[in-house]
Amino acid sequence: xxxxxxxxxxxxxxxxxxxxxxxxxxxxxxxxxxxxxxxxxxxxxxxxxxxxxxxxxxxxxxxxxxxxxxxxxxxxxxxxxxxxxxxxxxxxxxxx
Amino acid sequence: xxxxxxxxxxxxxxxxxxxxxxxxxxxxxxxxxxxxxxxxxxxxxxxxxxxxxxxxxxxxxxxxxxxxxxxxxxxxxxxxxxxxxxxxxxxxxxxxxxxxxxxxxxxxxxxxxxxxxxxxxxxxxxxxxxxxxxxxxxxxxxxxxxxxxxxxxxxxxxxxxxxxxxxxxxxxxxxxxxxxxxxxxxxxxx
Numbered sequence: 001x002x003x004x005x006x007x008x009x010x011x012x013x014x015x016x017x018x019x020x021x022x023x024x025x026x027x028x029x030x031x032x033x034x035x036x037x038x039x040x041x042x043x044x045x046x047x048x049x050x051x052x053x054x055x056x057x058x059x060x061x062x063x064x065x066x067x068x069x070x071x072x073x074x075x076x077x078x079x080x081x082x083x084x085x086x087x088x089x090x091x092x093x094x095x096x
Numbered sequence: 097x098x099x100x101x102x103x104x105x106x107x108x109x110x111x112x113x114x115x116x117x118x119x120x121x122x123x124x125x126x127x128x129x130x131x132x133x134x135x136x137x138x139x140x141x142x143x144x145x146x147x148x149x150x151x152x153x154x155x156x157x158x159x160x161x162x163x164x165x166x167x168x169x170x171x172x173x174x175x176x177x178x179x180x181x182x183x184x185x186x187x188x189x190x191x192x193x194x195x196x197x198x199x200x201x202x203x204x205x206x207x208x209x210x211x212x213x214x215x216x217x218x219x220x221x222x223x224x225x226x227x228x229x230x231x232x233x234x235x236x237x238x239x240x241x242x243x244x245x246x247x248x249x250x251x252x253x254x255x256x257x258x259x260x261x262x263x264x265x266x267x268x269x270x271x272x273x274x275x276x277x278x279x280x281x282x283x284x285x286x
Contacts, residue, residue: 040262067237
């Protein structure tokens with residue numbers, strides 16, 4: 001069973017996806033992360049998060065360009081709950 | 097590239113001769129006419145001299161006009177030749193410009209990562225390829241097409257190179273990591 005506790009990168013991705021309800025592409029996540037996420041590894045992280053059930057991906061049959069279709073990621077309910085829990089935990093730690 | 101032909105030297109003598117005719121008709125011929133009138137007046141009287149002068153003036157004017165017409169025709173021919181030369185020169189230059197600036201309207205290019213994607217789809221599992229490699233290639237192709245359509249050829253080339261730099265190290269690292277994990281798992285009986 002995969003570790004369901006999110007890493008810093010996963011929390012960052014969850015935060016970015018929560019702010020964008022329509023979802024984001026991988027490149028948009030990389031651009032919005034200000035260098036925290038890398039092009040070569042972002043999809044490994046996203047796949048891991050998808051396995052955990054935090055996010056959902058959708059690959060359109062026909063892409064938005066002539067090449068391969070790009071997957072589109074949206075946040076799932078477990079991801080939202082996980083993000084809220086992580087934020088509450090960090091707030092308690094700051095208070096303590 | 098062929099230099100523009102110089103026709104200015106051909107026009108110079110014609111223009112000089114035209115000017116000479118004009119000066120002679122205005123000054124020299126006037127003085128000659130006065131001398132001729134005096135001589136004719138002495139021979140035929142004033143009325144006869146005037147009639148003869150009128151006839152000679154008409155002949156001189158006709159001759160001068162004829163000569164001027166000939167010179168103007170010659171000048172026009174040279175000017176036409178000059179214009180034709182410029183046209184040929186301009187056409188050649190235009191064709192040269194077209195040759196240099198025109199690119200084929202349709203260019204078939206292979207998108208970055210096509211062969212790499214085929215190779216890795218054979219080497220990797222279907223899930224690993226679809227989840228980690230294909231999206232990276234798709235992003236590179238998306239950026240590549242955007243750069244090409246914007247005319248940023250150098251950036252497009254860099255995207256193509258960068259794709260190989262991104263994908264290969266990650267795949268090699270993943271391959272050896274999974275290999276080591278399997279060896280350790282086999283050693284521990286897990």
